[in-house]
Amino acid sequence: MDDYPLLNLFWTMLWFFLWIMWLFLLFKVITDIFRSDDLGGWAKAGWLIVALLLPYLGVLLYVIVRGKSMGKRDIKEAQEREAAFKAYVREAAGTHDAQGQGARGQKQGGHVDDLAKLAELKDKGAITDEEYQRAKTKLLV
Template structure:
């Protein structure tokens, strides 16, 4: 342990952490290159070759040149994923969109009307039978 002082351990950990951060950034840049639909194939190939042959410089230049577009594409993808997730939830829960509701929603509305006294128990039973049919 005397051969490797504490300061050297700190520097090793720092460089390792920075290397891992750079790897994450490299993969994010490569993903963004392929995700950008506005860029043609030759531009994608050029950026990819630049990032592979001169990795540190390529990633740095890409982030400087196209960083704003990267974040816009991230936001667009996040919104699309959220919309797809919400659509999946709506389909799974059985709601039919803005106009109609699920049978669960309809039953909850009927219970509410019955508790307020807006409909009689007989009307409630008829409406419930119609919803469940």
């Protein structure tokens, strides 16, 4: 261990970290190339060849040229995932008509809302655990 100074260990770790960061960026660029709707097949193939044959320069060029649209696609995908999740939660919670009424005219989701409010009050310390349990039991019965 005497023939490998601490400074060399630091430089090795730094280069290893930068290499790992570049790998993450390379995979991000490749996935962005394939999910991009505004690129045709030949353009996608061209960017892929540039990114793989000129690894560091190709990734850097892609980020410089298409970085802004890459961010917009990320935001759009996140919004679509969030909307799909919210739709799934609404579907799993039960169906509602325009007024939030169920089939028997009773408001559905009321217990869910009340339980959420109770949990919030408990988290804030406004009610004790015993009060929370009593109110929860009362709601669910």
